[in-house]
Amino acid sequence: MIEGPKVKGNPLRISVYLLVISYILGEFIFPKYNLAYILQLIGVIGLIFSIYLFFSGFNIFKSYDENPVPTSISKRLIKTGIFAYTRNPIYLSFVLFHLSMFFIFENIMYFLSCLGLIYWIHNYVIKPEEEYLLKKFTDEYERYMQAVSRWI
Numbered sequence: 001m002i003e004g005p006k007v008k009g010n011p012l013r014i015s016v017y018l019l020v021i022s023y024i025l026g027e028f029i030f031p032k033y034n035l036a037y038i039l040q041l042i043g044v045i046g047l048i049f050s051i052y053l054f055f056s057g058f059n060i061f062k063s064y065d066e067n068p069v070p071t072s073i074s075k076r077l078i079k080t081g082i083f084a085y086t087r088n089p090i091y092l093s094f095v096l097f098h099l100s101m102f103f104i105f106e107n108i109m110y111f112l113s114c115l116g117l118i119y120w121i122h123n124y125v126i127k128p129e130e131e132y133l134l135k136k137f138t139d140e141y142e143r144y145m146q147a148v149s150r151w152i
Contacts, residue, residue, distance in 0.1 A: 003071075003073070004070070004071045004072045004073045004074070004132060005070060005071060005128040005129045005131065005132035005133075006071075006128045006132075007070040007071050007124065007125050007128050007129060008124040008125070008128075009120070009124065009125070010069070010070070011070060011090070011091060011094060011121055011125050012094070014117070014120065015094040015097070015098070015117060018098065018113035018116065018117060019097075019098065019101065019110075019113070021109070021113070022098070022101070022107060022109035022110045022112070022113045023107065023109070023110075025109045026105070026107030026108060026109035026110065027107065030107075030108055030109060031108075032105075032106045032107060032108075033106050033108060034106060035103060035106050039103045040103055040104055040106075042100075042103055043099075043100040043101070043102070043103025043104035044100070044104060045100075046096050046097075046099060046100035046103065047097065047100040047101070047104065049096065050092075050093040050094075050096035050097040050100060051093070051097075052093075053082065053086075053089045053090070053092055053093035053096065054089070054090055054093035054094075054097075056081060056082040056089060057081075057082055057083070057089035057090040057093070058090065060078055060080065060081045060082065060083060061078065064076060064078055066078065068090065070125055070129055074132070074133065074136060074137075077133065077137045077140055077141060077144060079144055079148070083148070084148065085148065086148065086149060086150075086151060086152060087144070087145070087148050087149065087150050088121075088126055088150060088151065091121045091125065091126065092151055092152070094117060094121070095114055095117055095118055095121070098110050098111075098113050098114035098117055099111065099114045102114065126150060130145070
């Protein structure tokens with residue numbers, strides 16, 4: 001029986017849990033830091049862009065009849081659309097969403113959760129996915145890794 005990558009946890013759930021925890025801690029426990037208006041504007045733009053990244057990646061998965069859940073079995077390597085610019089647009093959207101929430105709401109917990117999310121996704125989601133994809137698509141995935149960066 002072929003199994004998908006050995007990813008620890010669900011990135012979407014972890015991202016949402018971190019957003020909720022960050023909101024509660026940042027609003028009721030930790031102080032806010034006043035940021036310049038321009039940073040809030042950058043946050044709004046980042047929020048919109050993160051949503052675009054998420055749905056671009058998700059829709060390409062669906063158009064290829066692939067399951068976007070990281071533990072699922074991959075039938076083919078997706079290298080078109082947003083995947084021609086970043087190998088992990090959905091994970092990038094989660095991180096950008098958290099960072100944008102920090103800029104908009106001046107809540108330090110969103111920033112800290114962004115850093116934690118980067119560490120967790122990089123080490124416990126992306127690396128196992130890459131090992132799985134290298135085993136399954138060997139040369140094709142190696143060429144893809146050389147042509148397109150992991151994050152940006």
